[in-house]
Amino acid sequence: MIELQDIHKVFLTHEGRELRAVDGLSLRVGRGEIYGLLGPNGAGKTTTLRMLAGLIAPTSGRLAVDGHVAFDMSRHVEDPLSLKHRIGFLTAKTGLYGRLTPRELLRYFGELRGIPRADLEAQIEKLIAALGIGEFADRRCEGFSTGQQQRVQIARTLVGEPPVLVLDEPTNGLDVLTNQLILKFITEAGRGGRTVVISTHHLDEVEEVCQRFGLIHKGRLLAEGTLDELRATTGRERLSGCFRELVARVDPEAIPQVALPGVAGGGGAA
Amino acid sequence: MIDLLKVRAVFVKEMRDSLRDRRTLFATIIVPVLMYPLMMLVVSEAAQVAKAKRASEQYRVAVQPPELRAQVEALVQTYLPREEEAPGPAGDDPAKTPLLQPAAEREPEEAPQLLFQTSPNATEALKAGELQAILNVPREFVALLDAPLAPDERTETLDIQLFYDGAEHRSRQARDLLHEALDAYRKDVLNRRLAARDLEHSFLLPFRIDEGREYNVASAEKQTGSALGTLLPLLFIFVLITGALSPAIDLTVGEKERSTLETLIAAPVRPLEVIAGKFLTVATLAMLNACLNLTSFTLTFLAVGADRLMDFHFPWSALPATLLLLLPLGFFFSALMLAACSFATNYKEAQVFVLPIYVVPMIGLMVVTIPGIELEGPLLVAPVLNTALLIRELFLDRPNLLQPFLFVLVSTCLYAAAAVALAARIFAREEVLFQRKARCGCxxxxxxxxxxxxxxxxxxxxxxxxxxxxxxxxxxx
Incomplete structure (x- = not known):
């Protein structure tokens, strides 16, 4: 379903230095699979997801979704539009158009996806009902609570029924109840046959949700597998432990060793 | 290929969003509708207050030598002009009217007062602001001028000195009043001398040049157009720029500040389609703003100024072509604003980036006010300036304007298209879309x-x- 082959993304710093955000990343995600893309800050997760969502182009490599090649830089193929048709993109950082109502917002994004009007209205009604938006569907978004906003964001992501969902830290900064809403949404999307790629720092939240995990560090894939496979590789029980262990093996300095005065046993258990 | 349905979707959404934005509503609709009537009201009230204040002013005048104070005061008060003098029944023709109708014969009205006094140290008092003027007259001034003249008697010119403080408004006012009164008195004396010698007024006026209204071949519209031709292009272009400013910032930087840009570009829509929809919104709001501004300005001008400007004949025939010219110019400015604002990461930065877009044309447009600058040669394709010059020509009702009109229209359309393409190109750039990342050094x-x-x-x-x-x-x- 999703196929990344030797993807590179190079940025130039202000000083003219090359910064390899993604460095030869290759991975495959099957249809209906929920894939957790993990990594420390600056590992290249957001850059990878942005390329996957068609927001930016890789410097080199090949990216295909649903059998359609969106980027093949060696052959000068760049077709982000077809990629965007197949992808629903959600982050916790993105805002809503405060002066539009959820219904108007869903209609807008449906029109941008080129959905015929009659189908679009039916889809909107279905999403409003499914996500419990009906009560505030015709009120402007500007005064919404975080939970209401996230529901509208989820509905917006699902307009056009994209087969692939790309979620970049979707629970970042959200409260517990809204977190649960997002996790439920991810689970339901997987059950509905959608492919989901999720990037997050909240490892405990996704360890029950994702079927496979990929750990990237400094733009490279360190390890990939199911939770059981990662446990077997690292000898750790929890996903966070596996994560720490795998990073420490290749880059011990990346694991902060902070001894706080008066605080014993700062290492934490895995 | 560009998908027009998506452009329409962006346009409809942005129009709806903008018309619900209090800031845009205020700048685009409320300000133009209310600004001119309020401005005119304020100016009118201020003029009334100033007039009332001026009428109640008192200016202190010292007369030298002191013994002539009472006579000079009586003389000046007699000939002192009154506020809003109505013309006599014979109009302004000096040949038909007495040179002056003494103020004492007219209806007394409230007017500034001159208080005459003597002062031992008048010059110092004038410098200190205690006096507003000093009138230094020769001793024979009153007696000599009032005495009847024999037909063969010789006359001489007397010198009167008028001291005032040129840096003080009140002193200048006192000087003007004294000047007018003495001038009126001089004309009266002249009339009497002519009468004493049995001479007609035509003796002093062998011929006159009649350049009355009926000899001016320019139509009333053309005369008004001549006056408005230099002012209106500046006004039109200014309102176009200010109309595009607020929406252009809101539709670009606003998206970044509200964190909605990433969501938008994640949708299957090309940057050109997004920018085209936004561009149409900015251009529509700019034109709406311009139309409201001009309507409000014209109505206020006609309502308040109609009784004072009886000869005001707006050259309406120039208006359709002018509005047609303003369309591509509005597109041009809208696209430029969008392109500049796309670079910015916040409102403050956007305001700095758009500064040259409205400062440079406004300075350049001063060329329109220079006499002798004609719409020809390279000026035919000079952006913005060509439109301003052509509007001036249209208001002057010049013949053979079809060819320049086409030149200006086509070139401005091309500039507008290039500006839209530039805006779309800028909008599609990764470092512009993810500028927060770029600011971190990437x-x-x-x-x-x-x-x-x-x-x-x-x-x-x-x-x-x-x-x-x-x-x-x-x-x-």
Whole structure:
């Protein structure tokens, strides 16, 4: 379903230095699979997801979704539009158009996806009902609570029924109840046959949700597998432990060793 | 290929969003509708207050020598002009009317008062502001001028000295009043001398040049057009620019500040379709703003000024062509504003980036006010300036304007299209879309190679950006 082959993304710093955000990343995600893309800050997760969502182009490599090649830089193929048709993109950082109502917002994004009007209205009604938006569907978004906003964001992501969902830290900064809403949404999307790629720092939240995990560090894939496979590789029980262990093996300095005065046993258990 | 349905979707959404934005509503609709009537009201009230104040003013005048004070005062008060003198029944024809109708014969009205006094140290008092003027008259002034003249008697010119403080408004006012009164008195004396010698007024006026209204071949519309032709292009272009400013910032930087841009570009829509929809919104709001501004301005002008401007004949025939010319110009400014604002990461930065877009044309448009500058040669394709000059020509009702009109229209359309393409190109750039990332020190390789390719044309802009960043760093430090 999703196929990344030797993807590179190079940025130039202000000083003219090359910064390899993604460095030869290759991975495959099957249809209906929920894939957790993990990594420390600056590992290249957001850059990878942005390329996957068609927001930016890789410097080199090949990216295909649903059998359609969106980027093949060696052959000068760049077709982000077809990629965007197949992808629903959600982050916790993105805002809503405060002066539009959820219904108007869903209609807008449906029109941008080129959905015929009659189908679009039916889809909107279905999403409003499914996500419990009906009560505030015709009120402007500007005064919404975080939970209401996230529901509208989820509905917006699902307009056009994209087969692939790309979620970049979707629970970042959200409260517990809204977190649960997002996790439920991810689970339901997987059950509905959608492919989901999720990037997050909240490892405990996704360890029950994702079927496979990929750990990237400094733009490279360190390890990939199911939770059981990662446990077997690292000898750790929890996903966070596996994560720490795998990073420490290749880059011990990346694991902060902070001894706080008066605080014993700062290492934490895995 | 561009998908027009998506452009329409963006346009409809942005119009709806903008018309619900209090800031845009205020700048686009409320300000133009209320500004001119309020301005006119304020100016009118201020004029009334100033007039009332002026009428109740008292100016102190010292007369030298002191013994002539009472006579000079009586003389000046007699000939002192009154506020809003109505013309006599014979109009302004000096041949038919007495040279002056003494003020004492007219209806007394409230007017500034001259208080005459004597002062031992008048010059110092004038410098200190205690006096507003000093009138130094020769001793024979009153007696000599009032005495009847024999027909063969010789006359001489007397010198009167009028001291005042040129830096003080009140002193200048006193000087003007004294001048008018003495001038009126002089004309009266002249009339009497002519009568004493049995001479007609035509003796002093062998001929006159009649350039009355009926000898002016210019139509009333053309005369009004001549007056408005230099002012209106500036006004039209100013309202177009100000109308595009607020929506252009809101539709670009606003998206970034509200964190909705990433959502938008994640949708299957091309940058050109997004920018085209936004561009149409900005252009529509700019034109709406311009129309409201001009309507409000015209109505206020006609309502308040109609009784004072009886000869005001607006050259309506020039209006359709003018509005047609303003369309591509509105497109041009809207696209330029969008392109400039796309670079900005916040409102403050956007306001700095758009500054040259409205300062440079406004300074350049001063050319329109220079007599002798004609719409020909390279000026036919000079952006903005060509439109301003053509509007001036249209208001002057010049013949054979079809060819320049086509030149200006086509060239401005091309500039507008180029500006839209530039805005779309800028909007599609990764470093513009993810500027927060870029600010942290990263540019994509593609973007940087693009930057290298276009460096010659954009070096100044990027240097400016670099300095603005450094400046903000220094300020933060």
């Amino acid at each position: 540019f994509s390789a593609g973007a940087s190679s693009g930057l290298r390719r276009t460096r010659s044309s954009e070096t100044r802009f990027w240097c400016w950006r670099w300095f603005s960043r450094r400046g903000s760093t220094f300020r933060a430090a």
